[in-house]
Amino acid sequence: MPVELIVPEVGESITEVEIGQWLKAEGEAVGKDDTLCEIETDKVTLELPAPADGVITKLLKKQGDRANVGDVIGYLEEGAEASASNGAEAKADDKPDAKPDTETPEQDTASDDDKPAKATSVMPAAQVLLEKHNLHAEAIRATGPGGKLLKQDVLKHLEQQGEDAPAKPEKQPEPKTDDTPEQQPARPAAVAAPEPVTDTAIVASPTPVTPGDMEEVVPMTPLRRRVAQHLKNAQNTAALLTTFNEVDMTAVMDLRKQYKEGFEKKHNVKLGFMSFFVKAAIDALRQFPAVNAEIRGTDIVYKNHYDIGIAVSAPKGLVVPVLRHAERMSFAEVEKGIGDFVDRIKTNQLRIEEMQGGTFTITNGGIFGSLISTPIVNAPQSAILGMHAIQQRPVAVDGKVEIRPMMYLALTYDHRLIDGREAVTFLVRLKETLEDPARMLIEA
Incomplete structure (x- = not known):
């Protein structure tokens, strides 16, 4: 009896998906839990596993088609591996060896290479x-x-x-x-x-x-369309403004150099820059709660928890997984959490609920070489911090010119909720904490 291949539940409020690339074709034998195709939503890309051993007998949807959750997109004949190969041989035997007399000599001598091979999927450019x-x-x-x-x-x-x-x-x-x-x-x-x-x-x-x-025309993936819509809505709704500052990264780099080997041996994870910025951001958010708040209708909602979103560039678009209650995390837990997100994004295993409910977002364009930028807030949040490339630059230190590793910081915020004074002093506090990390320990 054929087994239905059904679009699974992919998350709350998501009712429609787009069929991605089919990894198996009609007539192909599959094992249980083999990945049959990719299912794309406006947040993540998921994989559809085979529910049982068998052979794909029919595909009802092709790449790029839309489908609703619960729709049947194909059929699998359970335990039909042997019969599938026999059926293929039978089809081959049914083909006549000799051509009718009415066919031309060119048709008689045509090789198998000249006959069209049925396409299982069509690439966008094609x-x-x-x-x-x-x-x-x-x-x-x-x-x-x-x-x-x-x-x-x-x-x-x-x-x-x-x-x-x-x-x-x-x-x-x-x-x-x-x-x-x-x-x-x-x-x-x-x-x-x-x-x-x-x-x-x-x-x-x-x-x-x-x-x-x-030119090559390629349809936007659901994730890319969702990102585009989300960011444009943020621009249309919020009164966005960006303020800048720069931070001397000498103290952070010295700490990393001093403790990175022992940190990695103890926690089995590398000590990166992001954990310093997450901790410093939480310190500053505590002092300026409006930056961690959001506008809900005509009300201001202040958050007493710190769920920090980390913007990650995925192959199909930008995703922002959230570190829940980051204020309770150690440096090692922050680094492990971010590393886990990155690994699971690569294998399409990130869950939708892991990208919902953040209170503040950090994005690092510096890993791509960006020197300065104006990030867009991740609505309904009210602010986003942009990190940038560390660059050796001459700066004045105690009346002398020294070469220091400097980074530009950018805070884009919703001016409806956050005043310029709060935004500027938030960045100043962040700068002070990063230039003197001991402040985070003694809350000075």
Whole structure:
């Protein structure tokens, strides 16, 4: 009896998903818990495992299709591995070895390589060309891994169609010498010219260039669409303003250098910069609670807990997992929590609830080399801290010019709730704490 492949529950309030890449094709044997396809939501990408051993008998949705939670997107025949291979052999035997007499010699001698291989999925760039030239994927041989139809497959098909076109100017009878290439524009090879030129006047035209050669149109993933909508809504709703400062990272770098080996041996995790910034941010948020608050209707909601979101750049878009009650965490727990988020983002194992309910966000553009930027708040939060690259710069220290490792900090905040004085003094406190980390211990 066929087993239904059903879109699972993916999180509260999410009712629709987009089918991502199918990793298994119709007729392919799978084992229980093998990943069949990717399911994309507006927050995370999940994997759909096989519910049992068997063979994929039917796929009802292709890559890019929308589906609701609970929809059946395919069928699996449980324990049908042997019968699937036999069925494939039977289909092969059903094909006649001899061609009917009415077929041409060219059809009789056609090799298997010339016959179209059925595409199990169509890549975005190939889909654009199919729609542009009104072609069907079934008519084109797919050479990509797993039966994927590639852009090159469609281009090759179009090129072959052009070569097979009957209109060749040089083969037309009664050539004339009246039209020169300057007088008559070059025509596409597939369109017959009413007055062809002589062989001596033929000039080889360059290969036609289609827009698909210079552009590739790829649909936005649900995650990318959600990020775009979320950030734009924040700009449209909040009165955003950014204030800047810079911090001398000498003290933090000296501490890391002094304790990093012992820290890693004891906790089995590296001591990074982010744990210092999380701890320093919590220290500053305690002194300036409006930065940790949010506007809810006509009310201001002050939070007495510190759930710090850490912006992480994932392959399909930006995600912000949240360290719950970060004020209770040690430096090692912060580093382990962030490392766990990064590892599970890479394998699509991050849960939706882990990205909800943050009170303040930290983003680090410095890992990509950013020197300064203006981040956008992660609504409904009221502020976001931007870290940047550490750069050796000359600064004045006790009346002398010294070269110090400096980092620009940026705080973007909702001016409806946070005044400029609070934003500036928040950054000043953050700067003081990072330049003298002992402040975090004695709360000075």
